[in-house]
Amino acid sequence: MRWIIRSIVGVMILALVGVSTLFVVPTERIATLATDRIAEATGREVVVTGDVRPTLWPHLGIRAEGLRVGNPDWVEAGPLIAAERLDVGVNWSALFSGQIQLERAELIGPEIVLQRGADGRVSWDFSAGEIADAAEAQVAADEAAGEGGLPAIGFERAVISDGRLRWIDEGAGQDITIAGLDAELSVPGGEARATLSGSANVNGADLAIEAAVDGLAGLIAGEVRGAVLALDWDGGEAGFDGRVSTAPALAGDVTLDARELGPILALAGTAAPDLPQGLGRDRIRATGRVTLTNEGTAHLRSGQITLDDNTLYAELDITQGADRPMVRGAISGGRLSLPGMGGADAAGGGGGDTAAGWPTDRIDVSGLFATDAELSLALGALDLGGAVLEPVESNITLTRGRLVFDIARIGSYGGRLAGQFVVNGRGGLSVGGDLLLADVQLNPLLTDFADWDRLEGSGSASLEFLGVGNDLATIMDGLEGRGDLAFGAGAIRGFDLAGMVRNLDTSYQGEGQRTVYDRVTAEFTIADGILENEDLFLDAPWGEVRGAGSVDLGAQTLDYRVIPGVMRDAEGVAGVQVPVLISGPWSSPRIRPDLEYLAQQELEEQRERLEAEARARLEEEADRLEEEARTRANEALGLDIQDGDGREEIEAQVQERVNEEIENQLLRIFGGSPDEEQAEEVVE
Template sequence: MRIIKILLSVIVVLVLTVVGLVFVLPGEKIANLAADQVKARTGRDLAFTGDVNFSVFPTLGVSTGAVSLSNADWSDKGPMFEADGAKIGVDLMALIGGAVQIKNIELDGAKVLLEQDGEGHANWDLLPSGESADVATSDSAATEEGAGFTLDKLTISDASVRYLDGAGQEITLNDVNASLDWGGSDAVISLTARPASEAVSVEATIGNLDTLLGGDITTLLAEVSAAGNTVKFDGRASIIPEIQGVASASVPNPDAFMAALGLAGAGAPATDFSGDVTFTKDQIFSLRGGKIKLSGNSFSADADVDLKGKPVVTAKINAGDFELTQFTGTGGEGASSESAEGWSKDPIDASALGLFDGQITISASSIATGTLNFGASQLIVDVDRSRAVATLKELNGYDGKISGQFVANNRNGLSVGGKINVAGMQLQGLLTDFADISRFTGAADAALGFLASGNSLHAIMNSLDGDGNVQVGQGTISGIDLDQLFRGTPSGGTTVFDNMTGSWTIASGILTNNDLLMDLPNVQAKGAGTIGLGPQNIDYTFTPQVKNDTDTGIAIPVRVKGPWADPRIWPDLEAVVNQNFKEETKQLEEKAKQAVADKLGVQAEEGQSLEDAAKEKLEKEVGNQLLKLLGQN
């Protein structure tokens, strides 16, 4: 606000000076006098290059050649302002009556440098240091001096604005063309600029520019357009800043919009937004009745953000019927983070966990992922000092419910952990949607806990520790009857099992299970082995077995071993023999041993096995042959 007042005051001083001396002094003298006035008021050098010319009819005016205003004495970046030429026109009759009515100001080829030094100084502070006590008096004098001051039209063409923040960041606007039509209380601003490759246009109507420049609130209607994208605001604002009104955006190409503003795109989809927004002088931003359309989804949102210091966010988002197919795909090629080469070793940037603190509540009526479908859900995310805790209050689906908690902590390197509970989830619908397997029925309960750390997905998956268990009540497997299969009549039918249970531990990315059990009336199926969650491999044996009292019924182990991408699956014949023909194998071994003993003429002593007797005889014979070789007998 101060810079605008000062610039207007300078203009008033120049105009009054020019009018008073226009008929008695040549252009060079007036230019020098104007420069002296600016020097005395701001401490800056105002320099004119070329002639300074006057016109009297139809408008009293002055035009200059190149003009420049020097920068702050601490800067070495060149002038703060320079232009190829300037024209100022005033209403002579209004001036005679004591009012300063500027008809037009035209600046051609202006170059503006706005700069901070990183120590609290800005080059647009035009008053020299030490004159702060005179600021109020100066502003008051400027107000009196500019009583009745109006500006009908300001035109800026082919300008550039460069901003340096003192910390290495630079923002440049090129091809700036702007106009201000004022004349009364309403002011209409039109501006185009090119921060990057595409032109950005701004159209604004200010209800009362005097009120705005005075620091008070006035009506504001504004529209920003770039690359086919539009953002609008209709409400009230001040230059403190404060805003209150309706904001809306139609952004069919967010990346193009960001590129036009000179910012990097994030691959965001087309977005529409509307809502009531408020920003107070206490730096509190509020959104009420927010409506967002994103990738075929409609969200409603309310939010409050405290921007004093680190942002503190409190938000509630309702996703309605949430469709995730566009983001997750349908499980096709490239949909997974794992591959034949293993988990990605690319560093994970978890710095976003430190951007804000607060709580975000997300709810949905339904969730469709492209493979799985769920009902009502609610997730609460609490963020505190780079640590996020996501609490899944409920996720309903398949006649069951999932709840639990997930933690991501980036305070001292990234670590993740969680506890998940599943209650009463029907396997048939779940497996049909997830893997197109419809043969299983039964309700599952499960619990899972895990903890891992690392700065990449590879490190996290290979450091996983945890445990879990699963229980399935009575269920069926359609298309196969294991009872009939073991009775030698393989056919279709249905296997009815009484229950299925299992538990596991996870250590350094290796899941180990030794107690999987599926209990049928006449058959039981057991499982044991390891699944390498980190190395992405598996070594697991699944063993159906006929029940009997001694747990020695016929069994057919099936082994799965190898990398996830191409595991080998085969009947484990060695295990089949060991489990089912242990006695027969032992009898065959004894018969073979007896045949060898008879051939060698070995007779076992009492308490000695045939194997030991044969070994003793062979050692004795070898010793005799060695004595003969040495010439002894």
């Protein structure tokens, strides 16, 4: 029983001591000291708008209702800090000895506003505070700062509980609010390391931060200081280890490992993009040395970026242009795998398709205006989900929304691809190119890109094209261009064209089910989405094939006639020719003998034959009449006009005969007489 009484008495004594302590706590002096310290640290007006009461638990000190720390006059969004209350803790032993030593300050429910102006001013620049006179400001700062140049706040720990932070960047057009902010800041004096730990909620995602600076006083004074930073969120982590200044400028090693970028991008006021597989859809990891200068330029060296299972290496420089940033540098890598971005499935897939093919979804090219760029790209291989290009060397230029790929060399199916491809977002979307495909293997190429595996051999082609429209269907419907193709020896698998012609049966397959050829050539033009060709020529040991017709690229239909010719004669001319009409959708075309064309050709041949016979009869009649006229002239005039004599020769004979007659008549008039033979000839 005795120990129970002693315990009760002890508790009562402690309670009396605690209660008596409340009466000796100098609340006004502590409040004034705390607000003065904050004012000295920030150079801003600090006021307490509510009651000030002493506290015993959890810390001996005071509780001040309503704290307000001002922002510069040019900030209109509100004060720097507007807190529900400020709790200040003091040292027990120092208090009983008559001294006030501040140990802890906690802001409850603060609203914090940080703002960067369009002219580059920042609201957290505490270098001169609100003092107008520069000399007076310097003296005040030196007296408050000590060696480090930072006014000594005097708290071993500063705590924020359940705060809200609003970040406004007028230059970037950003206005971001962070809720649920809990943080603890330790700011020892001098060169000692200041630390910060905290957590917050950004757009529904929780973030945690750990940071440290070697001498916060020097950092705020404009010096360069060592710093480390670690960010953690549900879906990733990021870190920095290097040197920073408030210019702003920094240089150090950066790491990133993210499965979800949304929370971090939300801090920059940007939504997370819908990245494709192979470009960071599932995971992004990055390391490198980053430098940010006070001129606003950024530089990446020894950058290694892993996007899903792809690894790229980058050396990049970002400078500020008049309208947008400029990115220059080089990107390289081994094999870049982008499944689903190439091949036949990618060409015709996607929502919003028309009944027969091309997607009608609007293509968003607004991202082309985010930056300008001059980049070189070198890859060991580019895998587009079945279509493999290796190696890849290209220069990429992006200027005011116009993206140009200058293809120096792309290895493609045993051959190469070169030329230029352009995507222009100015005034709407347009695409164009001037491409050359040389000596490629046709079977794997057409299998990957058109899902058609019947053509064997190698070939080359060239293409110039231009398409305008905000969706793929519109672009294909109005495509303009021209090109040509030339295939070497090969074969068409699946049918025997020569056998079809010989047997007059389009269902004929043949034993080998192959149509062998020596070469194929053609030229074509494209206008309003219609490809026209008039000179397809396939040369083969068994004969030849000539073709002409059109392909509607927008509607994905074709109307084409091929005329196979087989059974060459001694002079190499194909004897049996049966035209075949290919029409309908190119996914399932209809192939049939062109009987109408055959009838037209027969009528044409008959017309030409009749015209030839008529011409022959006319020529024969003309020859007869000419011979009759010639005979009569010879008999009447005593001439000797022969078949084949020209006009000059006939005129010469007539002139000679006239001269003789004139001479005979003159002799007769002047008394002379020709000999008897001449007279007889004249009489006759």
